Each structure stands twice: as structure tokens, then as C-alpha cells.
Amino acid sequence: MHEYSFKGFFLRYKKRYLLGIVWLALVDILQLIIPQILRDFTDNIQAGLVGSPELIRYAGLIVLVAGGTAFFRFLWRLYINGTARRLERNLRNDLYQHFQRLSPNYFQQQKTGDLMAHATNDINAIRRATGPGVVMLADAILLTIATISILIFTINIRLTLIALIPLPFITLISLKFGQIIHKKFKKVQEAFSNLSDKAQENFSGIRVVKAFAREEKEIERFQVSNENNYKRNVDLVKSWGLFRPLVQFFSGMSFLIVIWLGGRMVIEEAISLGDFVAFISYLGMLTWPMMALGFVINHIQRGRASLERLNNILDEEPDVYNYPDTNYKINELKGEIKFNNLTFSYPDEDETVLKEVSFKIESGQTVAFIGRTGSGKSTIARLILRLFNSERESLYLDGHDINKIPLETIRENTAFVPQDNFLFSTTIGKNIAFHDPETDLELIKQAAREAAVYDNINDFPEGFDTILGERGVTLSGGQQQRVALARALIKRPDILILDDSLSAVDTRTEETILNNLEEIMAERTTILIAHRISTIKNADKIFVLDDGSIIEEGDHESLLDNEGLYYDLYQKQLLEEKLENQ
Ligand code: ATP
Ligand code: MG
Numbered sequence: 001m002h003e004y005s006f007k008g009f010f011l012r013y014k015k016r017y018l019l020g021i022v023w024l025a026l027v028d029i030l031q032l033i034i035p036q037i038l039r040d041f042t043d044n045i046q047a048g049l050v051g052s053p054e055l056i057r058y059a060g061l062i063v064l065v066a067g068g069t070a071f072f073r074f075l076w077r078l079y080i081n082g083t084a085r086r087l088e089r090n091l092r093n094d095l096y097q098h099f100q101r102l103s104p105n106y107f108q109q110q111k112t113g114d115l116m117a118h119a120t121n122d123i124n125a126i127r128r129a130t131g132p133g134v135v136m137l138a139d140a141i142l143l144t145i146a147t148i149s150i151l152i153f154t155i156n157i158r159l160t161l162i163a164l165i166p167l168p169f170i171t172l173i174s175l176k177f178g179q180i181i182h183k184k185f186k187k188v189q190e191a192f193s194n195l196s197d198k199a200q201e202n203f204s205g206i207r208v209v210k211a212f213a214r215e216e217k218e219i220e221r222f223q224v225s226n227e228n229n230y231k232r233n234v235d236l237v238k239s240w241g242l243f244r245p246l247v248q249f250f251s252g253m254s255f256l257i258v259i260w261l262g263g264r265m266v267i268e269e270a271i272s273l274g275d276f277v278a279f280i281s282y283l284g285m286l287t288w289p290m291m292a293l294g295f296v297i298n299h300i301q302r303g304r305a306s307l308e309r310l311n312n313i314l315d316e317e318p319d320v321y322n323y324p325d326t327n328y329k330i331n332e333l334k335g336e337i338k339f340n341n342l343t344f345s346y347p348d349e350d351e352t353v354l355k356e357v358s359f360k361i362e363s364g365q366t367v368a369f370i371g372r373t374g375s376g377k378s379t380i381a382r383l384i385l386r387l388f389n390s391e392r393e394s395l396y397l398d399g400h401d402i403n404k405i406p407l408e409t410i411r412e413n414t415a416f417v418p419q420d421n422f423l424f425s426t427t428i429g430k431n432i433a434f435h436d437p438e439t440d441l442e443l444i445k446q447a448a449r450e451a452a453v454y455d456n457i458n459d460f461p462e463g464f465d466t467i468l469g470e471r472g473v474t475l476s477g478g479q480q481q482r483v484a485l486a487r488a489l490i491k492r493p494d495i496l497i498l499d500d501s502l503s504a505v506d507t508r509t510e511e512t513i514l515n516n517l518e519e520i521m522a523e524r525t526t527i528l529i530a531h532r533i534s535t536i537k538n539a540d541k542i543f544v545l546d547d548g549s550i551i552e553e554g555d556h557e558s559l560l561d562n563e564g565l566y567y568d569l570y571q572k573q574l575l576e577e578k579l580e581n582q
Pocket of ligand 2: 377378379419499500
């Protein structure tokens with residue numbers, strides 16, 4: 001169980017927090033001294049005791065106090081806010097580590113945007129509760145108690161009690177407005193992210209927009225979104241605009257009382273003029289802690305809610321992990337694969353995707369799967385890689401139940417070119433050497449040659465250092481597929497799975513690649529998944545899948561003789577080819 005708690009945070013860094021609060025207290029004490037100096041000064045001026053030397057002494061004193069305040073303020077920021085930043089960093093690292101451990105299934109069920117929001121908003125809320133929240137709370141308590149004590153003990157208890165009456169309203173207002181403003185602020189954020197999403201999507205899809213002549217409509221859509229963003233912002237401005245005058249109103253009421261009651265007391269000589277000046281100055285100091293108390297309650301509430309959400313995420317266990325009966329001695333694979341009456345549904349789905357599938361692939365064979373879209377080909381690949389769990393005793397690698405083989409063994413000894421291949425926004429070389437960034441350039445080049453993409457890469461001025469993605473070049477579909485293939489080949493895997501990985505490559509290049517593969521994979525197992533018969537016709541064995549079941553198997557010739565689905569597919573593709581060549 002992952003249980004992060006505020007108590008745990010504070011205990012872990014208790015020294016830094018305690019020191020931070022000490023610095024904070026020193027700032028407060030220094031601030032509280034200033035009105036005392038003012039009072040002394042006023043009373044002495046009134047008594048005609050102030051000359052030039054005394055003026056300089058007072059000024060020097062105030063400068064000294066101000067300097068001390070600045071110094072200790074720097075320190076508490078470093079100790080408290082700095083510690084909160086440390087917490088933030090640790091939390092974010094933990095969260096990212098956790099995300100990396102989770103199974104693909106988790107990411108399929110969560111929206112990327114939501115995950116990003118947890119990593120930003122929730123962690124920010126926790127940081128604010130453990131940084132500024134702590135400061136405000138400590139400050140509010142220290143300042144309020146100290147100020148009120150000074151007022152009562154050194155000036156006048158009756159005046160103090162009456163003057164304080166309006167102040168709790170400030171706390172209430174800041175509590176309530178804190179909530180309102182937070183809600184509106186969230187709306188502003190939403191509106192803005194909506195706006196930037198729209199723009200971003202439009203830029204990425206600009207070719208589609210132009211091709212369909214939708215520019216005007218897109219401009220309108222943007223304007224609607226932008227208008228919404230504007231309205232939300234004005235809404236927020238209005239709330240702030242109301243908040244400040246309200247606070248000022250109540251602190252003004254306090255001052256009114258002091259001027260009315262306190263003024264009379266000075267005339268009646270119940271308090272001195274200096275007392276009066278000090279009182280006003282102390283009262284001014286109370287507005288902030290009163291406001292802070294309201295904010296603090298909000299910060300802590302939000303922080304707790306975020307912490308709970310984060311704990312829930314961190315409690316999420318990966319679906320796929322090494323079971324207790326994992327046999328860690330298995331650290332190599334020969335590449336024999338056996339499906340034994342395997343039936344499979346995706347987690348939390350009702351549809352049975354694979355139905356009692358049985359087959360055996362000998363190590364070193366090249367085997368192909370073909371079948372209509374949605375027939376379950378990619379699912380078979382995902383199960384062999386254990387990206388999803390399969391039932392016990394239904395899938396064996398080298399005769400071991402896949403559920404007993406360490407995940408690391410499976411992942412290190414297999415290579416997969418997924419159907420929706422993904423390249424990172426870095427250089428082509430680094431993409432190919434993804435499994436080991438230290439790989440020798442010669443090996444990278446060799447893999448590129450094997451995947452028949454070497455010449456394409458060399459045509460770029462930067463060669464293997466060409467950067468891909470947003471800030472770099474865009475590869476054609478076929479080039480992308482071949483770079484992804486090179487990334488798989490460089491691993492020299494025991495089991496290589498190509499999921500429709502040559503679909504965007506022309507048939508001649510495909511033939512070259514398949515010839516290369518034959519040599520590289522001579523003693524290794526290769527699984528080809530394809531829609532095109534040309535890709536797979538030389539495979540040792542071909543399985544035809546339909547609706548989750550294997551309905552035919554054999555080599556190309558025997559399948560043709562069979563005159564089943566494979567034969568139909570073949571005839572259709574022959575016809576298409578003829579039409580194309582006309
Ligand atoms: P294609 O030729 O289009 O790639 P395929 O034969 O590879 O198709 P699969 O991707 O294995 O088909 O999908 C088989 C069935 O499983 C489909 O009905 C699909 O909707 C479903 N399916 C695939 N992936 C998932 C998933 N991650 N979660 C839930 N259902 C899925
Ligand atoms: Mg597929």
C-alpha cells in the first residue's frame with residue numbers, strides 16, 4: 001500500500017520545517033517591533049525629545065529591522081517553500097516511475113490528458129499545501145496571537161476587543177472567495193487548454209483542413225473557443241475585483257472603530273498618542289493573517305483531495321507482473337511457441353477475441369498469420385509478448401508456461417514491430433538503437449541496411465543524426481515502418497514479430513527485406529502478420545484466422561489447394577493487382 005500523508009511529509013522533513021518556522025517567527029517578531037519604534041518616536045516627538053541625532057537613531061533602527069526581516073524572509077522561503085519543491089520533485093519521480101511500471105491496459109483506459117493533469121495539478125496542489133500553506137498557517141497563528149497579545153497587554157483591552165469584531169469576517173470572505181475564485185480559475189484553465197488543443201489539432205491537421213476547404217469554419221470554431229476563454233477570464237477578474245474591496249471594507253470598519261473610540265481615549269488621555277499610532281499600525285498587520293487563514297483552509301482541503309487521488313493512482317497495480325511462482329532461471333528463449341486451447345478476452349470486455357486457439361511453432365520457423373481485420377492477429381502477438389495476461393496452461397514458450405517466465409526474459413529476447421509503430425522525437429540513429437543507446441554506429445547502419453532503409457537515411461543531409469518528429473523531418477509511412485523494423489532487428493531477438501509492418505512498403509522492397517530476414521532469422525522464430533499474401537507466401541506455415549479461430553493452416557500451396565478463405569483472399573488480391581497494372 002502506498003500511503004502518502006501530510007504527516008509523513010512533515011515528519012520526514014521536520015528539521016527543515018521547524019527551522020523554517022523559526023525564521024518565520026523571527027520575521028514576525030521584527031515586524032512587530034516596528035510599531036513599538038513608531039510609538040516611542042511619536043511620544044518622544046510630542047514631548048519635544050527628538051533632535052537630529054535621535055532622528056538618525058530611529059531611522060537606523062528601522063533600516064536594521066527591515067534588513068533583518070528581508071534576511072529571515074529569504075531563509076524561511078528557502079526552508080519551507082524549498083522543502084515543498086523537494087517534495088514535489090520526489091512525488092513526481094515516484095509517479096513517473098509508477099506509470100512506467102503499469103501495463104499498456106492502464107493507459108488504454110485512462111486519457112493521456114488526465115494522467116498529465118495528475119502529474120501537474122494534483123502535485124501542484126500538494127506542493128501549495130506543504131509550502132505556502134504551511135507558511136500561511138504558521139504566520140497567521142503567530143502573528144495573530146502576538147499582535148492581539150501586544151494590543152491587549154500594552155495598549156488597551158477594551159479597545160482591542162471592540163476593534164477586532166470585524167476581522168473574522170475577513171477570514172470568512174477569503175474562505176468563500178477562495179473557493180469561488182478557485183472554481184473560476186479552473187474554468188479559465190479548461191477554457192485555455194481547450195483553446196490551445198483546438199489550435200494544436202488544427203496545425204497538425206492543416207493538410208486535411210485545406211484539402212476540405214474548411215479554413216473559414218476552423219476560424220469560426222477558434223473564435224468561439226477564444227470568446228469562451230475571454231469570458232471565463234473576465235469572470236475571474238470580476239471575482240477578484242469584488243474580493244479586495246470587501247476585505248478592505250471590513251478592515252476599514254476596524255479602523256473606524258479605532259479612530260472613533262481610540263481617538264476619544266487619546267483626548268481623554270486614557271492612552272497616549274504613541275499608543276494610538278502603534279495600535280493603528282498593529283491593526284493593519286492583522287488583515288493579512290485573517291485573509292491567510294481563509295486561504296490556508298482552502299489550500300489544505302485541495303491538497304488533501306489531491307493527495308487522495310495520487311494515492312489511488314499509486315495503489316494501482318500493474319496487471320502484468322512476475323507472479324510468485326516465476327522461474328527466474330529461465331533467462332533465454334529458443335523460440336518455440338505453443339498455444340493450447342487458448343481463449344482470450346481483453347480485460348473488462350465481454351467479447352471473446354480468441355477462441356480455443358491451438359498451434360505450435362518450432363524454434364527457427366517462419367510462421368504467418370493472415371485474416372480479416374479484427375480477426376485477432378495482433379492479439380496473438382500481444383499475448384506472446386505478454387503485454388496482456390493469458391490463462392495458465394494455455395500458452396507456452398520453450399515448453400514453459402508463459403506465466404512462469406520472468407517478464408524481463410520475454411521482453412529481452414523478443415522484438416516486436418507493432419502495427420501502429422511509434423518513433424520518438426529524436427535522431428533516427430537513436431530510434432534504431434532504442435534498446436541500448438550505447439550501440440555502435442556500425443551496428444545501427446547494418447540494421448538499417450537489413451531493413452532496406454539505409455539509402456533513404458543516407459539521403460538526408462544529417463544522415464543518422466536526422467531528427468524526427470515535431471521539430472524534425474517527417475518520414476513516409478514506408479520509411480517509418482522500416483526504421484521500426486531496424487529497431488527490432490538490431491536486438492537480434494529469439495522471436496521476431498512483425499505486425500503488418502511491411503504494409504506501406506512496395507512489394508519489391510518487401511522481397512529484399514524478407515530475403516534479409518531469412519538469413520538473420522535462420523535459427524530464430526519469425527512471426528509475420530499481414531494482409532498481403534505476397535508478404536507471407538514463403539512462410540513455413542500459414543495460419544488463417546477468422547473471428548478469433550484458426551480455420552485453416554498449411555503452406556501457401558496446400559492452402560490454395562484447400563480452396564477456402566485463403567484461396568479467396570488470394571484470388572481477390574490477384575484481381576486487384578491485375579486492375580492496378582492495367
Ligand atoms: P487488423 O487486421 O485490423 O490489425 P487484427 O486481426 O489484428 O486486426 P486485433 O487487433 O487482434 O485484430 O483485434 C481483435 C478484436 O479484439 C477486435 O474485435 C478488436 O476490436 C478487439 N480489440 C483489439 N485490441 C483491443 C484492446 N486493446 N482492448 C479491447 N479490445 C480490443
Ligand atoms: Mg492488427
